[in-house]
Amino acid sequence: MERARRDKGIYRGGRKYLERKGTENGKKGIIFDLDGTILDSMHIWEEIDKNFLGKRGLEVPEDYLRSIAPLGFERAAVYTIERFGFLETPEQIIEEWYQMATDAYANQVQLKPSAEEYLRYLKKRGIKIGIATSCEPQMFLPALERNGILDLFESYTTVREVPRGKEFPDIYERQAEKMGLLPEECAVFEDILKAVQGANAGGFYTVGVYDAHSKDEWEEIQRHADSFIYSYKELIR
Structure with a gap:
């Protein structure tokens, strides 16, 4: 309660x-x-999700960003693999996210x-x-x-x-x-x-x-x- x-x-x-x-x-x-x-x-992550899933022929589900936001990278990667049935390891997905986000945080956010x-x-x-x-x-x-x-x-x-x-x-x-x-x-x-x-x-x-x-x-x-x-x-x- x-x-x-x-x-x-x-x-x-x-x-x-x-x-x-x-x-x-x-x-x-x-x-x-x-x-x-x-x-x-948050717009940075919206764009990352769009590009990340788009490369795999997928649209971003409406609840996806909201679902992974509290999880952190490791848990978000596991969630993503399980939800979409990807064959990559969590480490591979995290590395891809890092590459997409690091420059944006350093220079844009x-x-x-x-x-x-x-x-x-x-x-x-x-x-x-x-x-x-x-x-x-x-x-x-x-x-x-x-x-x-x-x-x-x-x-x-x-x-x-x-x-x-x-x-x-x-x-x-x-x-x-x-x-x-x-x-x-x-x-x-x-x-x-x-x-x-x-x-x-x-x-x-x-x-x-x-x-x-x-x-x-x-x-x-x-x-x-x-x-x-x-x-x-x-x-x-």
């Missing part, structure tokens, strides 16, 4: 906002997803609007900032450095470091531990439903972040998250 969560926000004009005591709801740390949350990168401003706002307030991501360090670290925000983060955790994907709380618990904090001392910002639910299960305060590539889930994200935003501008006072 989902725990009682709705006393943590207030409503204005039909929208749910965080309490007045602060955007971060009094938390000592905030854990951010990257793709679709801090990085405006930008931040979501006002993300840097909000991160610096948190930093000035002494709030610890961490990352929980399905992406690989060799991809996202160059993107964060090029966009000038790498030094704002305390640490990061990838799904490779934990037993299960983002639909479970493992990755958020590991990142909170790295930050020296308990789950109840942290907020988690995510843009996909399964990840919001995974963080919820660990006792984290959750904030849904709108991204056009998960718009089909947005109504459910609003229902399950403690709060939600369309833009980081809403959070900066």
